Amino acid sequence: MHRLRVMLNVYKQYWRINILTTLEYRENFLIWFVFTFIYHGSAVAALWIVLNRFPSMNGWTFRDMAFLYGMWMLAHALHNTFFSTVGDIPEHVRDGEFDRLLVRPLDTLFQAIATPGQVFPDELILAVITFCAATWYSGVVVDATFLAFVPLIVVGGALIDLAFNLVISTVAFWFVRVDALRWIVVQLEQEFTRYPISIYSRGVRLLLTFVVPFAFMNYFPARFFLHKAHEHAMLPESVGLLTPAIGLLAVALAYVFWRIGLNRYSGVGH
């Protein structure tokens, strides 16, 4: 209990520093905002251009696809805001900074997450706006189920992201350079969350559902809220509400892997 209070305190300090940094570098914050806007803007523009010419993608319209994108963007932005520091672990391992975390009396992963840097909340702000706009635009009914489940689903989606981030960072205990691997996974996530997975062959659908469960970040929840029951007949519509559970499971597995990697790392004795 005491330990938890300490961690909470440390975490509060961490965000205090982040916010102070943001206020200090106001111009940078604005530049990043514009930057993030152009990035997501060009992605949505590409979707719009394609669906303007081909109005239906396997029964999904641009309005549906906007909701699909908004859902992924929100989960992804939540991860980037709170857990992107996990991705810096390989760098700390390389330059030896990581060893300092090992000798401190707090959980190593927690310390890695709470390493101050320049974390701007620009993407999260933009994602919330985009998600609200996409929900309105796609005509999804905002009822009690929506309000109760969407926050949980978004957190679950962010946890799926965290699980992959953590697994890749753990690989750095064995192979020092993981930049290429990270790049591949980031690319795959972006590409495979953009379209409804029903357009892929059976094998790829199974892969995205059970092995690399990116489909739970946005496809299954979107299918539930947009009532596309005819899609992907092998699983019922309500699996879209399982995202929080899948997220927890993914992070739990990733954490086990992390512990194995960590034990091995301390075993070597840098």
Next chain:
Amino acid sequence: MRPRFRFEPYVQFMQKAMAREATYRFDVFTSVASVLVRVYLLRMVWVALYARNAAPSELPLHAIITYSTVALLMGLVMDIDQTRLLYEKLHTGGIATDFMKPIIVPLYLFADGSGEVIFHAVLIVPSLLLALLIVHIDVPGPLTLATFFLSFGLGYLVGFCINFILNCVAFWTLEIHAMQLIVTWVTDLFGGEIIPLVIFPAFLQKVAFALPFAAMFSTPLLIYVGVIKPERYAAALGLQAFWIVVLGLIATLMWRAGAKRVVVQGG
């Protein structure tokens, strides 16, 4: 005082760059793997889109799949920032000693970049062979194919000029990463690398065709799939040449102004 021009040093620079690239083996593997995944992905996307909608008459399904696959293979070469060395040299200050050497610095950068590009161009072969397991690609007649390669070469020069201009900005701002990424996204969209410009809505098509990015990907690709007919080859290649001249001029002016700054700062 200008030393007599010799060609051999630049061949050496090129070979050195190729050897340097060859050491990043894992990156080579990821580039090829990423191309293959994208070939599969784009094939599925176009199949899904053509299944439920009226196909555009100028681009039937097999043509658009060919377009996307060739575009991804071109990307292996085109998506490289060949003049990153300039940015690095500006950061480390190494540019100052380069100015003292008896070489033409922009040509040195071009040779270094081309070495990197040639190394990556070799990757097109295994990528193509593996891609053929996933998709079927149309092969045009010899005249079209020859024009395509010529146009591809011109597109490469357009890309080189754009990268060179961006890296020249580092003479003034030092930090150019964000700007480069933005240009990359704009090129992806308006260059026709992912979505052929001919399926853009009319007004956006006008904008896209008026920008230099179309000269990089769209022109060679539309020649390849036969949307640009032989009677329009001269005009298409001419427009690419026009962009090379314009961008080359801007690059030269920026280089001269930037080089002066280095001299001034160097005292």
